[in-house]
Amino acid sequence: MEQYSSKLLANAVEQFATLPGIGKRTAMRLALYLLKQEKQDINQFSDAFIKLRNEIQYCSECYNISEEPICTICNNPARDENIICVVEDIRDVMAIENTSQYKGKYHVLGGIISPMDGIGPSDLTIEELVNRVSSSKVDEIIMALSTTMEGDTTNFYIFKRLKEFNLNISTIARGVSIGDELEYTDELTLGRSLINRVPYENTLAR
Amino acid sequence: MEQYSSKLLANAVEQFATLPGIGKRTAMRLALYLLKQEKQDINQFSDAFIKLRNEIQYCSECYNISEEPICTICNNPARDENIICVVEDIRDVMAIENTSQYKGKYHVLGGIISPMDGIGPSDLTIEELVNRVSSSKVDEIIMALSTTMEGDTTNFYIFKRLKEFNLNISTIARGVSIGDELEYTDELTLGRSLINRVPYENTLAR
Numbered sequence: 001m002e003q004y005s006s007k008l009l010a011n012a013v014e015q016f017a018t019l020p021g022i023g024k025r026t027a028m029r030l031a032l033y034l035l036k037q038e039k040q041d042i043n044q045f046s047d048a049f050i051k052l053r054n055e056i057q058y059c060s061e062c063y064n065i066s067e068e069p070i071c072t073i074c075n076n077p078a079r080d081e082n083i084i085c086v087v088e089d090i091r092d093v094m095a096i097e098n099t100s101q102y103k104g105k106y107h108v109l110g111g112i113i114s115p116m117d118g119i120g121p122s123d124l125t126i127e128e129l130v131n132r133v134s135s136s137k138v139d140e141i142i143m144a145l146s147t148t149m150e151g152d153t154t155n156f157y158i159f160k161r162l163k164e165f166n167l168n169i170s171t172i173a174r175g176v177s178i179g180d181e182l183e184y185t186d187e188l189t190l191g192r193s194l195i196n197r198v199p200y201e202n203t204l205a206r
Numbered sequence: 207m208e209q210y211s212s213k214l215l216a217n218a219v220e221q222f223a224t225l226p227g228i229g230k231r232t233a234m235r236l237a238l239y240l241l242k243q244e245k246q247d248i249n250q251f252s253d254a255f256i257k258l259r260n261e262i263q264y265c266s267e268c269y270n271i272s273e274e275p276i277c278t279i280c281n282n283p284a285r286d287e288n289i290i291c292v293v294e295d296i297r298d299v300m301a302i303e304n305t306s307q308y309k310g311k312y313h314v315l316g317g318i319i320s321p322m323d324g325i326g327p328s329d330l331t332i333e334e335l336v337n338r339v340s341s342s343k344v345d346e347i348i349m350a351l352s353t354t355m356e357g358d359t360t361n362f363y364i365f366k367r368l369k370e371f372n373l374n375i376s377t378i379a380r381g382v383s384i385g386d387e388l389e390y391t392d393e394l395t396l397g398r399s400l401i402n403r404v405p406y407e408n409t410l411a412r
Contacts, residue, residue, distance in 0.1 A: 006263075006271045006272060008258045008261055009262070009296075011254045011258070028297060031258065032295060033226055035271075042255055043256060045255060046253070046256050048217045048218045048220075048221040050248055050252050051217070052214045052217070054248075055214055056212065056215070065241075089238060091238065
């Protein structure tokens, strides 16, 4: 698969192969698929990503993706503003919303502390979370991160940063199997884990 | 995964999910990955596909993808112009080139006859192959299609169309396991199957 008869094709394959989980062979298959589509469809295809990247907005309160400066969850007066559920990314917001077990607000970190991937606390919205907590009447924080090493590290770091405030900090119950990604958890387990959340201190004494 | 907090995101996910083999969940992961990339990289990413579709050229002889009106294989005087190897798409050209067992020219059909997918002979470059054979000194045709039902159908149709010419028509040896896709065959088997090609008639008497 080393020789391409066209630089245009080689370039398209290369671009597809930059995506996570897409190898050279799959990239080739995708590029050939695009070649057979209408020009108009390809324009729509490509436009979607440029628009996504250029026009996307993040809620200035919780950093969820939003069409407005403040997202529909933060703007909803029916949501309990005393509780913030801290999640890694917007897929987790969607997953928790689907359980219908949570009526508070969210804080989207935009990632998880992972020294292996070069992601430190300053790459996430942790400072913004601290500011948000210090300037509002939040009294409970639910940490809803993946039960991985990186999730534990992030839990620990955020717990330390928020200790000075008078907060009830919990993590979602470890009904989620250790080592599993949050977004692949079934709704029942995830819903149960929100109800059975335990004080953060308890998770340290394992 | 039904609720998206952004139409832009929903649209990007939808576009990714139009690709073969990409489901909604993978599409979501890819869209979120793009969100974290530089704007410039996204522009390059999207541009590659628009350029591919708008600027790609096909060799006017063999219909391989090409940067020039005539591709480098057709233009190469060292290649035997008496033999044409008929393949489904350009991946197969690359696969055969990698075996280093073939020094003739190619004809890229641009697909395979597949009534299930609504692909008939007129959607492929079969007419162009007939014209090419009738107006040149080609005396041998090697059919190198996948050993599937669709491949057999296409072989049969092309054999019928070329019968009137004084040609040696063969198919690559059935060393390729029946039901396998050509492009996933290892180079040794594929090379061997080119050397051991058999007259088309012999493949009918199974």
